[in-house]
Amino acid sequence: MSSKDLTTRDRILNAAWTLLESNPGVAARMSDIAKKAGVSRQALYLHFPNRTELFIAVTRHQDAVFGVQDMLAASRAAETGEERLRAFITAWGNYIPRIFGVAKTLLVMSETDVDAAQAWNERMADMHEGCAAAVTALARDGVLAMDETEAADLLWTLLSIPTWEYLTRLCGWPQERYLSEITRLARLGLC
Amino acid sequence: MSSKDLTTRDRILNAAWTLLESNPGVAARMSDIAKKAGVSRQALYLHFPNRTELFIAVTRHQDAVFGVQDMLAASRAAETGEERLRAFITAWGNYIPRIFGVAKTLLVMSETDVDAAQAWNERMADMHEGCAAAVTALARDGVLAMDETEAADLLWTLLSIPTWEYLTRLCGWPQERYLSEITRLARLGLC
DNA sequence: TCGCTTATTGACACCGTGTCTATTTACACA
DNA sequence: TGTGTAAATAGACACGGTGTCAATAAGCGA
Numbered sequence: 081m082s083s084k085d086l087t088t089r090d091r092i093l094n095a096a097w098t099l100l101e102s103n104p105g106v107a108a109r110m111s112d113i114a115k116k117a118g119v120s121r122q123a124l125y126l127h128f129p130n131r132t133e134l135f136i137a138v139t140r141h142q143d144a145v146f147g148v149q150d151m152l153a154a155s156r157a158a159e160t161g162e163e164r165l166r167a168f169i170t171a172w173g174n175y176i177p178r179i180f181g182v183a184k185t186l187l188v189m190s191e192t193d194v195d196a197a198q199a200w201n202e203r204m205a206d207m208h209e210g211c212a213a214a215v216t217a218l219a220r221d222g223v224l225a226m227d228e229t230e231a232a233d234l235l236w237t238l239l240s241i242p243t244w245e246y247l248t249r250l251c252g253w254p255q256e257r258y259l260s261e262i263t264r265l266a267r268l269g270l271c
Numbered sequence: 272m273s274s275k276d277l278t279t280r281d282r283i284l285n286a287a288w289t290l291l292e293s294n295p296g297v298a299a300r301m302s303d304i305a306k307k308a309g310v311s312r313q314a315l316y317l318h319f320p321n322r323t324e325l326f327i328a329v330t331r332h333q334d335a336v337f338g339v340q341d342m343l344a345a346s347r348a349a350e351t352g353e354e355r356l357r358a359f360i361t362a363w364g365n366y367i368p369r370i371f372g373v374a375k376t377l378l379v380m381s382e383t384d385v386d387a388a389q390a391w392n393e394r395m396a397d398m399h400e401g402c403a404a405a406v407t408a409l410a411r412d413g414v415l416a417m418d419e420t421e422a423a424d425l426l427w428t429l430l431s432i433p434t435w436e437y438l439t440r441l442c443g444w445p446q447e448r449y450l451s452e453i454t455r456l457a458r459l460g461l462c
Numbered sequence: 463t464c465g466c467t468t469a470t471t472g473a474c475a476c477c478g479t480g481t482c483t484a485t486t487t488a489c490a491c492a
Numbered sequence: 493t494g495t496g497t498a499a500a501t502a503g504a505c506a507c508g509g510t511g512t513c514a515a516t517a518a519g520c521g522a
Contacts, residue, residue, distance in 0.1 A: 110478080110480090119500080122481095125480070125481080126499070126500070191296035230452070233442040234456075237437040237442070240437055246427070246428040247424060251427070251428070264460075279469080300508095301511090311471075314468085322511090463522100464522090466520090470516080471516080479506105479508095482503105482505080483503090483505105484501100486499105486500080487498105489497090489499100490495100492493100
């Protein structure tokens with residue numbers, strides 16, 4: 081059994097991950113997570129102070145499993161600004177579907193939960209930095225056609241999780257079309 | 272007193288409106304709404320079956336007060352497709368800030384509440400229709416540079432409430448800049 | 463004054479989170 | 493083999509918030 085050799089903490093993280101992914105935006109119940117992990121409800125509180133912190137730990141776990149750092153590092157290695165923009169959009173755009181369920185839940189919770197809000201804001205700030213860096217690369221190449229700050233804001237919005245959700249989940253666009261359209265729109269809008 | 276001559280139902284609607292507006296995304300407590308309306312908590316249940324239906328009634332109330340129909344009718348009267356697109360973006364883009372608090376709450380709730388989800392989806396479907404109509408007008412003028420359905424989806428996403436929230440609330444853009452940038456991006460992306 | 467509607471009051475069931483305590487299981491070490 | 497310690501369980505509980513219910517009161521038209 082794949083879950084037998086895992087630590088209790090990891091089994092809890094995986095159970096929460098699965099439930100959040102299967103129902104994006106809905107904060108799974110502690111009792112359901114416990115059941116799925118094959119553990120008592122109280123065991124969750126032995127490893128995490130509360131539900132919010134558990135969910136935050138899941139996002140960190142995902143980042144570690146998927147190796148976000150490496151993903152984004154690739155885009156930083158690009159030669160030209162335009163190539164860097166393309167790589168950044170591709171990397172992040174392909175990351176969203178993998179984290180969507182958990183991220184959406186955290187996004188929803190951040191409206192009412194200060195801890196969730198802080199964790200979410202940090203994530204968003206990181207993303208914005210990435211956008212700003214890509215924009216700066218464009219500016220250095222002299223191809224940026226607008227204010228740097230505004231351009232970063234715009235790119236950040238185009239690459240937001242809600243935008244991805246609208247186009248792929250609600251409009252039914254395949255991931256490929258999402259990527260190509262966002263890339264096209266970003267280049268048109270910024271350059 | 273302005274609230275003295277209103278019906279109890281209207282005072283409840285106004286109280287809920289105020290609270291939702293003052294804390295977008297957070298579903299106000301029934302007891303707080305009652306207190307603000309100067310009415311007992313149980314009185315709310317005399318006029319609305321539950322909290323979700325109360326909030327939905329608030330959005331209908333807003334639409335009536337603001338006269339959405341008239342607003343959107345103006346954009347339908349435009350001569351050219353491009354003029355219609357511009358008018359539609361302006362009308363809707365200026366409507367969002369007026370309804371943001373309530374709409375955001377309904378959006379958040381729709382993740383867990385089926386009634387809220389249905390009401391929200393209807394609203395979104397209406398918006399999508401409006402986008403499709405504007406796109407069709409562009410196509411009729413022969414200035415549309417992409418598939419009609421895709422164009423409508425794209426416009427709908429650009430005009431979504433999350434997009435507005437990202438640019439104005441999170442990035443701090445003034446409403447004017449939001450309008451001009453979205454208009455520019457829509458024209459670039461569609462034509 | 464009667465009868466009807468509207469509103470109030472207080473109590474209650476229900477659900478889910480987070481806390482606490484007593485108890486059990488598993489395992490390392492002597 | 494026993495003992496100590498950490499990890500986990502079981503069960504009970506407080507709390508906050510929604511929605512329900514029943515009894516009562518207030519306003520008002522006929």
